[in-house]
Amino acid sequence: MGDRNVRINVPLLARVEGEGALDVRVKEGRIDELKLVIFEPPRLFEKFLEGRPYREVPDAVSRICGLCPVAYQMSASHAIEDAFGTEPGPWVREMRRLFYCGEWLQSHAVHMHLLAVPDFLGFNSVIEMAAHYPEEVRRGLEIQEIGNAIIRLFGQRSVHPVGTRVGGFYHAPQKAQVEALLERLHRALPLAEALVAWTATLEVPDDPQEFVAVSLRHPDEYPMNEGRLVSSEGLDIDIADYQGHFEEFQVPHSSALHALLEGKPYLVGPLARLNLNLDRLPQPVRDTLARTGVRFPSSNMFHSALARAVEVHYAIVEAIRICEAYQLPETPYAEVRPRAGIGYGCTEAPRGILWHAFAMDDDGRVVKVTIIPPTSQNQARMEQDLRWSLERLGLEKPDEELRLRGEMVIRNYDPCISCSCHFLKLNVERL
Amino acid sequence: MGEYAWLPRDGLGALLDALKGRGYDCIGPRIRDGAILFEPLETISQLPWGASDRQGPGFYRLADGNERRAFHFANGPQALKPLLFAPREALWRVVRNEGGRLAFEPIVPQAPPRAVLGVRACDLAALAIHDAHFMKGAHGAQPDLQYAARREGLFLVAVNCAHPSATCFCASTGDGPEVRGGFDLLLDEMEEGFLVRPGSGAGGEVLAALGLGPASEEAVRAARRQLEHVARCQTRGLPGRNLQDALFQKLEHPHWEEVAKRCLSCGNCANVCPTCFCHTHEEAPELDGASSRHYRAWDTCFSPDHSYLHGFMVRADTPKRYRQWLTHKLGSWHEQFGRSGCVGCGRCITWCPAGIDITEAAGAILEGGQ
Amino acid sequence: MIPVQYPHEAEIVERIQESPSVFTLRLRFTDPQVHNAYSFMPGQFNMLYLHGVGEVPISIVSDPQDGCMYDHTIRAVGRVTRAMAALRQGDRIGVRGPFGRGWPVEATAGRDVLIATGGLGCAPVVSIINYLLARRQSFGKLTILQGVKHSDDLIWREQYERWAQLPETEVHLAADVGGPAWPFHVGQVTALLDRADLRPDHTIAMMCGPEGMMRAVTHELIERRLPEERLWVSLERNMQCGQGNCGHCQMGGHFVCSDGPVFSYPEIKSLFGVAGF
Amino acid sequence: MSKGKPRVAVHKFTSCDGCQLAFLNLGPQLLELAQLVDIVHFAEAGMVAPDAEVDIAFVEGSISTPHEAERIRAIRAASKQVITIGACATAGGIQALRNLHNASEWMADVYARPDHLETLATSTPVSEHIRVDLELWGCPTNGRQVIGAVRSLLFGAAPVDERDKICVECKRKQNVCVLVAKGEPCMGPVTRTGCGALCPAVERDCFACYGPSDNPNTGALAHRFRELGLSERAVADRFLFINNWAQAYRVEGLKWREQENG
């Protein structure tokens, strides 16, 4: 390369939610500096939530992200209930799982079909892909729609659903509605199985790497709303202790905060969840996965796509289980009695753990909030992965190829850049 | 008094079965979301046994009633209106073929015969108005295809009111509380059972099939006392039956501005009113543009588009909109239908989120003589 | 009777651009049965439907005797009418109608007829003018007064000029704002009344246009001792159904679409000009 | 509109991405839409041409950075029709709450090094920066609205401006009024239709995510809320929420906030 100074400027990275830039400086055949520049115009949610009544919080935090509003509503509700000492009871607990299944289905389906899979198949968009893979696209859209339907069952609409309140839900669905949904879920089950099998056939770079995985872990369920925080390196803590082990900090090149676990980058999201909770999958889901021949835990980051497919399958199986046992409750929520205190909530958003801490006052107003979204937690890991992947690809490769691989690596994390970011420009500087 | 048959309380199920047996889809009052609404009725246990209500301006709460009664409540937010004049429905459909030709086709609902249990006197009075408007073309219209399809084969089981709400004033309009006509069967609910009377051939047949004995004279007397008591309980009233001339002389009264300070112009009064018939049209084309449906939807004189003319709104502000509602309902309605548009059901009082009371407003405007 | 609860297909036989924003559609029903059954009187209107967009009430301007085609002259002002402006000859639209009560043609017998219009108000009266001219012997003098905002707004100038040539026919034009090629009066229509030679006890007046203009003319005519029941106005209100069902067009107790749109002055006098009705 | 298929762009500004989902959640209709129009820019769906000239530009998000203020002007210049989608683009969004506070202080509280961030003191609607042809309200705007707008424009007609009150839709759906039957402080009487009266359908109060309706009597509703037992501060909160920067709500909300502060 000598001292040739190359600058590649990709104006906008497609198929991620938001805008950011990637700066890579290559010196003597090695990556000298790599920065995933995320420019998220700050929206200051943590600040304007201060002083607001608890009733409004689920509706407010939902607006942080249009792709995973349920996750925000769930983490915040749990945190506030924790602060107030509210016990929502078994019905609410089950229905929250069902509600969350809806979000996993819709979010994973959008990511797989609209954002990531076109990468593996070499298309720029789902619209191009649909011309060649009409069946697969239709299947993806159907799964997405069933996820939306579950969210609508409780929340009337799939983006910023309106049914959640601290303590539970405003309204319980009628039995007939749940039965109608159940029928659709049964029809979707073979689609999900087919999706797992198909995803396993997609050709992905075979490039194992070492990383730390972090997720929730529950004594007997695949994790969603509850559990302890565990890592592939033996961490096992209460969610309230998050800040004792994880450090959040600002880097000059990004408006999304970065986070490290005991000084190291770590991975959250479907691959981390699956790697750490394989034994919590119900048998049929494990069987379908086994038939693909792909082994988990996996250290191939590109197996994230398959992990998502497995979670799609799981979400449908779980939703069927809950719907089959559905009973109208006496009341769909627990009465809430505000009291001053701090509470924590950590749930598994489609993209990984979403951690909330809420300090409340006696009137039930918010005193202070900390929100740590999955994408900022993954940021350091993404930079680590980019370094690794680009070097393994070969830095002498044409800029275009470097850029494509870089984008593919980033998209593989399903970065929810709305929880954080914007334009992704790739600037490769070769010195 | 052979006029009334006696249906013991536990015989109500037999009536429901008889109706179902004749092919009717049955609808009756049920509790939903904190109010008593007309909903599909599968069993009589779904009726609001033991429930009642408390109502006031802008106020409605379910309350405890009498375990032995299923109809011991005053009317909820709906009358028969939504069952016949649907809140939103397609009127016709058009398909455009490749050559640009248009094929139009009316959409007439496949309406199975329906039986409604628990219809009140005010509901029937309102129904007569809507029949005149939608079916008999009171203002020159051809019969409304959708309304007519649903009206055909409607079987009405009326009930005389036994529990008035504080917002009822049907005695003052002359429309209740006693049901006087327009029903197929009429019930008076007593603790031990029901007095039943047929009001049509179809009603007579159903009644005959139930094979009931006659009601005792004591029961008939008790029912009469119950009805009189309900009428006496009503405290609200309008200043007169025909207020057309009086109201149109008060178009500049300051009270229009006064009400408008509180009125939200939300149209809830008109939407719950069983006689209001205004509707708007909407076009709903398919994305591909080849076909389209033309809908109608409930509308009220409180909406901006109700009086919109290009570049100009006849009623841009709330005083004009509220005045339109009141002068039409209690005034010009006489010119159009030969009676007032108010049947005294009190729904507009209860369901006005601002708690505006039509009897109070009319009183204030006509104060100092009509 | 043709069902009017839903539209019937009509073909645009001809399209005429009258001015930059005004165009005329000449229509024919495509279904011969509908075509044969359809008849109307001057002053009535149709609901015209543009595919996928919506319906608007538009007067019929042609002569009822000219039974094979129906003309509608439309000013493109808003959502539906602007989109309609793109229609071309051969295109199809939907038509429901005819609706409403038209002009009192019988009452013209043996009388002088005064027609006063403003703006595009001329559309609904063109039909009655044509109708009367075809029956010239049955009435007396015809006086046409037409006012427009700006001289450029005048459409059908040749038509007015042709009418002006007819025996016992007077045409007076006025524009609020004149222009270089405007030989006529500049000012209000009401001023034209001075030029017309009216015989109050023999005259029947028909008016159409903005309500302010109609009120002004009405007052002038009453001052000139025209009996109130011989003053007729055509009103406009929002209309969705066209047939006395949707309630939008009410003016007091009247459904303008079916009781009108043409009213005699005593019928509407009490609310004419009252803001809000 | 130019000959051939109209060209469409979907742009993102400061937002949560939720309104773009109105497109991405269309299902098979998204593919159908792609047949009818040429989607030239829609980064989230993979089409990238931010500077392309288009017939219709949909804009999501509020203007909250100097760069965004520039970018929106460029979009105006390159687009025949600019249609805002959602509360952020149409009214500044929930993040406009910063406009009522000292934003830089807030920034310092959230970020240790606020000097690394480039941002404006306010989050403002697109219409405060450029001329907007149509505003689709809602947080989020839904598929029916965007499809309705596109379809109307394809027919050569202006889209319908929906400005009735939520109550109108609420009654059409035969929901039980939560204000009357539960005493909930429902914002339906001053909020614009479009959502389908979703909140009352789940027995809760509308919180005005569709913004002010035609002729909103905010003062009367605020007084009604006081009668229902809300404090002055709670009344202010009702108005100063998702669409806090929309004129009718801002004025009413600030009035109550001032009263609360004496």
Ligand SMILES: Cc1cc2nc3c(=O)[nH]c(=O)nc-3n(C[C@H](O)[C@H](O)[C@H](O)COP(=O)(O)OP(=O)(O)OC[C@H]3O[C@@H](n4cnc5c(N)ncnc54)[C@H](O)[C@@H]3O)c2cc1C
């Ligand atoms: C009986 C009658 C006869 C008419 N005859 C003619 C005619 O011959 N030529 C002509 O150009 N215009 C005529 N009009 C006016 C014409 O109907 C309106 O200009 C037209 O409805 C405007 O529709 P728009 O969608 O283009 O306008 P917008 O301003 O976008 O209006 C939206 C909607 O409001 C309603 N609306 C708006 N203005 C009126 C109005 N003035 N009258 C009734 N509804 C309205 C319609 O439903 C319309 O679709 C007549 C109106 C009436 C009532």
Ligand code: SF4
């Ligand atoms: S009177 Fe009441 S219900 Fe009627 S529009 Fe006014 S506020 Fe709404």
Ligand code: SF4
């Ligand atoms: S629930 Fe709200 S939106 Fe519905 S009618 Fe009542 S006040 Fe209006």
Ligand code: SF4
């Ligand atoms: S009812 Fe109100 S808050 Fe709820 S979705 Fe609709 S506009 Fe938004």
